[in-house]
Amino acid sequence: MTMPIHQVKAEFFKALGHPARIRILEVLRDGERPVGELIPEVGIEPSHLSQQLGLMRRANLIQSRKVGSNVYYSVGEPMLFELLEVAKRIITASLAETQELLEQMQASSPGGR
Numbered sequence: 001m002t003m004p005i006h007q008v009k010a011e012f013f014k015a016l017g018h019p020a021r022i023r024i025l026e027v028l029r030d031g032e033r034p035v036g037e038l039i040p041e042v043g044i045e046p047s048h049l050s051q052q053l054g055l056m057r058r059a060n061l062i063q064s065r066k067v068g069s070n071v072y073y074s075v076g077e078p079m080l081f082e083l084l085e086v087a088k089r090i091i092t093a094s095l096a097e098t099q100e101l102l103e104q105m106q107a108s109s110p111g112g113r
Helices: 005-016 019-028 035-042 046-058 079-108
Strands: 063-067 070-074
Touching: 005 019, 019 035, 019 046, 019 070, 019 079, 035 046, 035 070, 046 063
Parallel strands: none
Antiparallel strands: 063 070
């Protein structure tokens, strides 16, 4: 039995639903990176990074290849970066609306604050 598409979409977004995973994608935007370079860039413990990379690999968000003792990671689907950009625009618009509302509230209160 196949999963309904809404469940497949939910699983996809769940795979993206961790700050470390988003940061990994942001770092990989510039191209393939060895795991040793990801550790300081992502800012989490190596064991936690390994766990997150494994989850992302299983979800087909990233790819890995081994060269000697180094493992290199990359994003196989560039549309993931477009998705992150759309999310950024949505968040920015929401924050702008909140900022505008805050300014209106401050202007309407006694003393302008």
